[in-house]
Amino acid sequence: MLLITASFDMSWPQEVQMIFNLAAPIQQVTSSITSFDCYMDKRSKEDIEVYNFYADPNELRIVYQKLFIMAFLPILLAIISYSAWWIILKYQN
Numbered sequence: 001m002l003l004i005t006a007s008f009d010m011s012w013p014q015e016v017q018m019i020f021n022l023a024a025p026i027q028q029v030t031s032s033i034t035s036f037d038c039y040m041d042k043r044s045k046e047d048i049e050v051y052n053f054y055a056d057p058n059e060l061r062i063v064y065q066k067l068f069i070m071a072f073l074p075i076l077l078a079i080i081s082y083s084a085w086w087i088i089l090k091y092q093n
Contacts, residue, residue: 040065 006020038060 002019002023006023012020
């Protein structure tokens with residue numbers, strides 16, 4: 001919500017602008033993480049029809065692929081983090 005609010009062109013007080021400036025790097029990282037659509041699209045340039053708005057029913061759309069990845073990414077990162085700390089603590093003892 002903070003990043004969406006920061007995008008509004010308003011004359012915010014100086015304190016609020018400082019908070020928005022602190023959140024700006026987060027927005028850049030988020031947009032760079034989620035901008036891999038072109039790599040996920042397996043179609044060739046010749047396969048894409050300009051005026052065909054219907055996808056092949058057997059094809060999993062990129063939107064759903066990204067949704068699946070973003071839904072399970074926190075769980076995967078938590079498992080990796082837990083495993084790394086478990087290994088570190090195991091070797092320290």
